[in-house]
Amino acid sequence: VNLVLIEQAELVVEGDVRLGGPRAKHLREVLRVEVGSTVRVGLVDGPIGTARVAAIEGEDVRLVCSLVGAAPERPRIDLLLALPRPKVLRRLWPQLAALGVGKVVLTNASRVERFYFDASVLEPREVRAELLDGLSQARDTRVPLVEVRRAFKPLVEDELEALFGGARRLLCDPGYERSVGAALASPTHRAVLGIGPEGGWTPYERALLERHGFEGVGLGPRTLRSDTATIALLAIAHEALRSAAPAP
Amino acid sequence: VNLVLIEQAELVVEGDVRLGGPRAKHLREVLRVEVGSTVRVGLVDGPIGTARVAAIEGEDVRLVCSLVGAAPERPRIDLLLALPRPKVLRRLWPQLAALGVGKVVLTNASRVERFYFDASVLEPREVRAELLDGLSQARDTRVPLVEVRRAFKPLVEDELEALFGGARRLLCDPGYERSVGAALASPTHRAVLGIGPEGGWTPYERALLERHGFEGVGLGPRTLRSDTATIALLAIAHEALRSAAPAP
Numbered sequence: 066v067n068l069v070l071i072e073q074a075e076l077v078v079e080g081d082v083r084l085g086g087p088r089a090k091h092l093r094e095v096l097r098v099e100v101g102s103t104v105r106v107g108l109v110d111g112p113i114g115t116a117r118v119a120a121i122e123g124e125d126v127r128l129v130c131s132l133v134g135a136a137p138e139r140p141r142i143d144l145l146l147a148l149p150r151p152k153v154l155r156r157l158w159p160q161l162a163a164l165g166v167g168k169v170v171l172t173n174a175s176r177v178e179r180f181y182f183d184a185s186v187l188e189p190r191e192v193r194a195e196l197l198d199g200l201s202q203a204r205d206t207r208v209p210l211v212e213v214r215r216a217f218k219p220l221v222e223d224e225l226e227a228l229f230g231g232a233r234r235l236l237c238d239p240g241y242e243r244s245v246g247a248a249l250a251s252p253t254h255r256a257v258l259g260i261g262p263e264g265g266w267t268p269y270e271r272a273l274l275e276r277h278g279f280e281g282v283g284l285g286p287r288t289l290r291s292d293t294a295t296i297a298l299l300a301i302a303h304e305a306l307r308s309a310a311p312a313p
Numbered sequence: 314v315n316l317v318l319i320e321q322a323e324l325v326v327e328g329d330v331r332l333g334g335p336r337a338k339h340l341r342e343v344l345r346v347e348v349g350s351t352v353r354v355g356l357v358d359g360p361i362g363t364a365r366v367a368a369i370e371g372e373d374v375r376l377v378c379s380l381v382g383a384a385p386e387r388p389r390i391d392l393l394l395a396l397p398r399p400k401v402l403r404r405l406w407p408q409l410a411a412l413g414v415g416k417v418v419l420t421n422a423s424r425v426e427r428f429y430f431d432a433s434v435l436e437p438r439e440v441r442a443e444l445l446d447g448l449s450q451a452r453d454t455r456v457p458l459v460e461v462r463r464a465f466k467p468l469v470e471d472e473l474e475a476l477f478g479g480a481r482r483l484l485c486d487p488g489y490e491r492s493v494g495a496a497l498a499s500p501t502h503r504a505v506l507g508i509g510p511e512g513g514w515t516p517y518e519r520a521l522l523e524r525h526g527f528e529g530v531g532l533g534p535r536t537l538r539s540d541t542a543t544i545a546l547l548a549i550a551h552e553a554l555r556s557a558a559p560a561p
Contacts (some may be wrong), residue, residue: 160537160538202536203537204536284551286452287411287413287453289411290407290450298548302547
């Protein structure tokens with residue numbers, strides 16, 4: 066925990082907040098705060114600031130927060146991700162939030178098993194907890210937006226513009242030669258990475274995505290597990306946007 | 314499993330091999346081979362080729378392998394990695410092998426706990442099994458070399474040349490502005506990434522590494538978990554070498 070995240074609903078008058086549970090425990094036992102200590106805090110989807118420890122009452126910690134200004138910029142990469150296995154997705158959530166992602170659209174694909182959609186790892190409360198965990202690691206407050214689409218074709222045919230706006234569309238698959246860095250070398254404001262399931266997109270899915278503006282990119286000849294590939298692609302895309310000329 | 318890996322010691326006359334255990338189970342139950350089927354196989358640290366299923370005898374599968382030619386090129390990135398927590402390292406092994414790494418030197422650092430060195434995850438047999446798992450995912454046969462150094466200062470002062478030869482030395486820490494991509498934009502044959510523990514290298518450790526030729530690079534302002542950071546850095550470094558001009 067590098068940033069203690071506070072929900073809007075927890076803030077009472079004058080930036081006063083009373084924390085219990087894991088965050089209070091972390092403040093008391095890891096950061097070893099005392100009355101008068103200062104800690105870095107962030108308001109979920111809001112600004113980052115500082116808080117003074119006003120009191121320690123049993124297991125609870127009372128903070129007086131100073132949270133003004135703008136929220137951090139929304140990360141410039143989105144994901145269109147074929148729904149991974151529940152175990153893999155659980156591991157991915159905090160890592161995606163930590164690396165930085167604006168929006169994650171989880172979709173069906175031929176090689177996605179139906180039962181993945183019933184997993185608890187898609188329950189909003191659990192998703193949010195895992196995402197906040199990653200944000201507090203990375204000192205960010207912007208919760209990635211998450212949407213689930215069980216039908217792939219209508220999503221690609223009708224919803225891309227609404228979901229991803231003018232973002233550059235990259236289709237990631239081991240079959241493509243072009244590197245992510247090369248594709249993002251020209252100034253790009255936002256990009257969405259389409260990442261297939263274990264076993265990859267089918268030729269039909271690739272063709273549909275290509276017809277809807279997705280440019281094929283690959284990581285080279287090595288076949289990676291889908292979680293490793295997702296982390297690798299997200300990291301490379303951020304690096305490419307960071308190194309490229311400023312967005313127009 | 315995208316490549317069935319065979320140990321040199323398992324090969325008997327004329328490329329004949331009898332597999333039991335998980336690999337035979339995988340051949341029988343996932344790939345559903347029959348007598349006469351052809352499968353892709355690789356010799357550990359040797360060539361990649363094909364094998365014909367000669368017989369299925371109970372739970373065992375007998376293969377006749379055709380393995381000629383050179384082994385794949387050794388990956389061009391090495392790691393000097395402050396020893397991660399055992400749980401994190403166990404997760405990392407197959408992912409490192411899959412992404413591709415030539416050599417991993419695990420070292421002590423101020424923020425590494427002593428007991429990490431006693432973990433079973435450093436036992437050669439377990440390390441090798443996890444690495445082979447990642448190699449068979451990525452269709453590679455080159456087992457990363459692994460070395461452990463409990464003393465950081467003598468390692469940096471006396472052993473870098475022997476361990477990493479003429480590799481470019483990059484010191485990865487959130488405090489540095491320069492990106493990995495920028496550092497590796499000039500033609501580079503090999504590079505070693507120095508990656509600190511959870512909590513980072515200390516100023517003393519950074520200074521020592523810098524005095525011994527390590528150039529500071531960072532991933533930007535977000536603080537990542539050490540396993541996420543390691544995967545991200547390795548992926549970005551490979552991408553940079555792949556995109557840059559051919560090595561001299």
